[in-house]
Amino acid sequence: xxxxxxxxxxxxxxxxxxxxRIAIAIGIAFHLVVRLIIRQGYTSWWHIIGFGATFFxxxxxxxxxxxxxxxxxxxxxxxxxxxxxxxxxxxxxxxxDLLYISIFVQxxxxxxxxxWLTLLVIPGFLLxxxxxxxLQPYWAQSREQPVLDEATxxxxxxxxxxxxxxxxxxx
Numbered sequence: 001x002x003x004x005x006x007x008x009x010x011x012x013x014x015x016x017x018x019x020x021r022i023a024i025a026i027g028i029a030f031h032l033v034v035r036l037i038i039r040q041g042y043t044s045w046w047h048i049i050g051f052g053a054t055f056f057x058x059x060x061x062x063x064x065x066x067x068x069x070x071x072x073x074x075x076x077x078x079x080x081x082x083x084x085x086x087x088x089x090x091x092x093x094x095x096x097d098l099l100y101i102s103i104f105v106q107x108x109x110x111x112x113x114x115x116w117l118t119l120l121v122i123p124g125f126l127l128x129x130x131x132x133x134x135l136q137p138y139w140a141q142s143r144e145q146p147v148l149d150e151a152t153x154x155x156x157x158x159x160x161x162x163x164x165x166x167x168x169x170x171x
Contacts, residue, residue, distance in 0.1 A: 017066055027107050057098060
């Protein structure tokens with residue numbers, strides 16, 4: 001009965017990865033059938049390069065998601081860790097988004113070549129995250145440094161020294 005949660009999570013992750021593989025296969029098959037059979041081939045090399053790029057994005061994001069979901073076993077073969085929860089936020093959610101965008105672009109470009117521009121959402125979002133999480137806090141931090149007069153600075157130093165002495169006393 002031990003590690004039932006880990007076994008359950010490993011099974012959920014296996015099912016989720018299977019669904020993602022099916023979605024990738026359907027997207028690729030749809031794109032190839034429409035482009036090669038219905039539309040009688042590709043109109044330029046850019047379509048082939050775009051298909052290769054979306055295929056690479058799908059493989060890369062799927063492999064990252066599968067690394068999150070990888071369970072850990074002990075030397076007896078019992079499951080110790082069932083893998084990360086794939087419905088959690090953070091980096092795993094970004095990999096899912098990248099996978100869904102690339103599948104959408106593969107399918108949508110069968111209708112119109114203008115859907116290749118949808119891939120520009122990815123670097124745009126990366127620039128937004130760079131601004132929001134790195135640049136904006138850095139700029140805000142550099143402006144917020146207060147100017148202290150000599151008496152206030154000495155008083156703060158003394159209170160920090162007292163706090164450090166108290167910490168050292170209780171260790």
